[in-house]
Amino acid sequence: MASIHDLQRIATQVRRDILRQVHAVNSGHPGGSLGCTEFLTALYFHQMRFSAAPFEMDGVNQDVFFLSNGHISPVFYSVLARSGHFPIAELATFRKINTRLQGHPTTHEGLPGVRIASGSLGQGLSVALGAALSKKLNNDTHLVYSLHGDGELQEGQIWEAAMYAAANKVDNIISTVDVNGQQIDGSTEKVLSLGNLRAKFEAFGWMVFEMNGNAMEEVIAGLENAAAHTGKGKPIVILMKTEMGMGVDFMMGTHKWHGVAPNDEQLSKALAQLPETIGDY
Amino acid sequence: MAIQFTFTDQNDTRSGFGAGLLELGKSNPNVVALCADLTGSLKMDAFEAAFPERFFQTGIAEANMIGLAAGMTIGGKIPFTGTFANFSTGRVYDQIRQSVAYSDKNVKICASHAGLTLGEDGATHQILEDIGLMKMLPNMVVINPCDYNQTKAATIAIAKHHGPVYLRFGRPKVPNFTPADQAFEIGKAVKLKDGKDVSIFATGHLVWKALKAAEQLHEMGIDAEIINIHTIKPLDEAAVLASVAKTGCVVTAEEHQRNGGLGDSIAQLLARTTPRPMEFVAVNDSFGESGTPEELLVKYKLDTPDIVQAAKAVLARR
Structure with missing residues (x-):
């Protein structure tokens, strides 16, 4: 099993992958990707039990993950490639014509590791719950994980799903919300305040945990703790505080880098802060 | 007879x-x-x-x-x-x-x-x-x-x-009226009546109405071919083209808007291959309203007489 040090080295490389992917095509979403790097690294290199190759869509007797905020595809693709789902070199095709690494993740091009298309927000929680129900029908005790943006919680379907999950005691799911407080038009507070998310989820009948998503030890502990609380009749949500743009000083603390790629100079400045660890693609 | x-x-x-x-x-x-x-x-x-x-x-x-x-x-x-x-x-x-x-x-x-x-x-x-x-x-x-x-x-x-x-x-x-033991094949049109004068392609509830229309058309000396298009997509293009090659004119009937419905799919197919006169029995760019089903089919011109009328009209244009 990977040590915290190993996981941090992977995370640094994933951040380089994110920046280099979006820079190469001058498009994509670096901010939220950088913020969720520890989480996805911990999930795929520590927490989940799965087979990357061969990848099986049905994921029976495996843990499965759904990315609901599909725009952070650069971090998802990097982690999928580096966990053995497809060749790392394929990251160079991100968002290019004929690629399997579409702007937003899709099953349409057959990219291993992706089980649902996402991009239009608010749909992934329902899908993850469906997969969790399917696991129960199959007597499969593995878990379903999902990740959502905080801005995404403004979509009504999320709350339809939240109500359903608690009412039906879907307790084999761990949903995580990336609480970075930012969305395209500004802070979530300014655009449409989410209010008290803990109180909201608790009122909907969920078990709520919180963690700092940019501290690897906390993410590991948070995921392990959440997994230990599954099977108790309640769905679980982790409110994960992150910093958008984490790891690159000039990208942090602003929504400006939500969907903007660095230019050549900005890329070199950013990569200088993230020395290569396990090898660039 | x-x-x-x-x-x-x-x-x-x-x-x-x-x-x-x-x-x-x-x-x-x-x-x-x-x-x-x-x-x-x-x-x-x-x-x-x-x-x-x-x-x-x-x-x-x-x-x-x-x-x-x-x-x-x-x-x-x-x-x-x-x-x-x-x-x-x-x-x-x-x-x-x-x-x-x-x-x-x-x-x-x-x-x-x-x-x-x-x-x-x-x-x-x-x-x-x-x-x-x-x-x-x-x-x-x-x-x-x-x-x-x-x-x-x-x-x-x-x-x-x-x-x-x-x-x-x-x-x-x-x-x-269809057989209880039928084999349903997706994408396969079902011919309910052979005819040589006009092809009537219907779907859903209007298939029965089309059959009733065929009875009336027969009385008028018009031999209508009635085809049930239960699968709108994928459309059974071969069945449509074979029928139209024989009759040379077309009526479609559906409980749907003309825009976007079965008739629109068939018109597209014919426009690409063999354009022929065509009439559409469908709702024409309007919403419905309250009423009994039969009253509504009459008011919105989706009833048997409307199919008969469309068949006569399209024959006159052939």
């Missing part, structure tokens, strides 16, 4: 769906059903009673229902969702587009109370755009069977097709 088509009984197509779903429940343990608070209306109650562990009541939350269904395919389930046609399509279009069609999920979207014939509830519930919405989605099969027996057969058949399907049916009791 007069011709006369007959039926065995009158029944609603939604009950055909319910009966088909119950059979599937017995024969295929992977079939699951989801319903958004319309279990009785969709006739899904027999399935719910027989297989409670495979029935999922989602409440009045159709977007979540479609997402749940998409997710349940992961693990090998074959979900059948049930609600009214309006809430099965327009209300959840983006969920179907992204989580089902684009994601190639094996979800069967089953929709009752389609068209004007749901009657008194009025235009909020009378969707006349659903065929168009669904057929525009890449990867989506669109089926609108004509009676109880055919709806039951279609329900059973779509479980064997891997991929998203939209199955459209209705509320009122209508003549049940």
Whole structure:
């Protein structure tokens, strides 16, 4: 099993992958990707039990993950490639014509590791719950994980799903919300305040945990703790505080880098802060 | 000599769906059903009673229902969702587009109370755009069977097709005239009457109306060919072209908007290959309203006399 040090080295490389992917095509979403790097690294290199190759869509007797905020595809693709789902070199095709690494993740091009298309927000929680129900029908005790943006919680379907999950005691799911407080038009507070998310989820009948998503030890502990609380009749949500743009000083603390790629100079400045660890693609 | 088509009984197509779903429940343990608070209306109650562990009541939350269904395919389930046609399509279009069609999920979207014939509830519930919405989605099969027996057969058949399907049916009791033991083949048109003067392609409840029109046309010396297009997509192009090659003119009949419906698909096919005079029996860019099904079919010109009239008109243009 990977040590915290190993996981941090992977995370640094994933951040380089994110920046280099979006820079190469001058498009994509670096901010939220950088913020969720520890989480996805911990999930795929520590927490989940799965087979990357061969990848099986049905994921029976495996843990499965759904990315609901599909725009952070650069971090998802990097982690999928580096966990053995497809060749790392394929990251160079991100968002290019004929690629399997579409702007937003899709099953349409057959990219291993992706089980649902996402991009239009608010749909992934329902899908993850469906997969969790399917696991129960199959007597499969593995878990379903999902990740959502905080801005995404403004979509009504999320709350339809939240109500359903608690009412039906879907307790084999761990949903995580990336609480970075930012969305395209500004802070979530300014655009449409989410209010008290803990109180909201608790009122909907969920078990709520919180963690700092940019501290690897906390993410590991948070995921392990959440997994230990599954099977108790309640769905679980982790409110994960992150910093958008984490790891690159000039990208942090602003929504400006939500969907903007660095230019050549900005890329070199950013990569200088993230020395290569396990090898660039 | 007069011709006369007959039926065995009158029944609603939604009950055909319910009966088909119950059979599937017995024969295929992977079939699951989801319903958004319309279990009785969709006739899904027999399935719910027989297989409670495979029935999922989602409440009045159709977007979540479609997402749940998409997710349940992961693990090998074959979900059948049930609600009214309006809430099965327009209300959840983006969920179907992204989580089902684009994601190639094996979800069967089953929709009752389609068209004007749901009657008194009025235009909020009378969707006349659903065929168009669904057929525009890449990867989506669109089926609108004509009676109880055919709806039951279609329900059973779509479980064997891997991929998203939209199955459209209705509320009122209508003549049940197709064989109980029919083999339903997706994408295969069914010729109900040979004819040489005009091709009438009908779908759903208007197939029976087309047969009645053929009786009247026969009295007038017009020999109409009647073809049941139960699958609007993929369209049985060979059957359409073979019939039109013989008759040289076309009428389409459907309980749907002219824009986006069966007639529009056939017109496109003919425009690409062999343009011929064509008349459309369909709703023409308007909403419905409250009334009995029969009153509405008369008022919105979807009745037997309208098909007769369209056939005469198109023959005059041939």
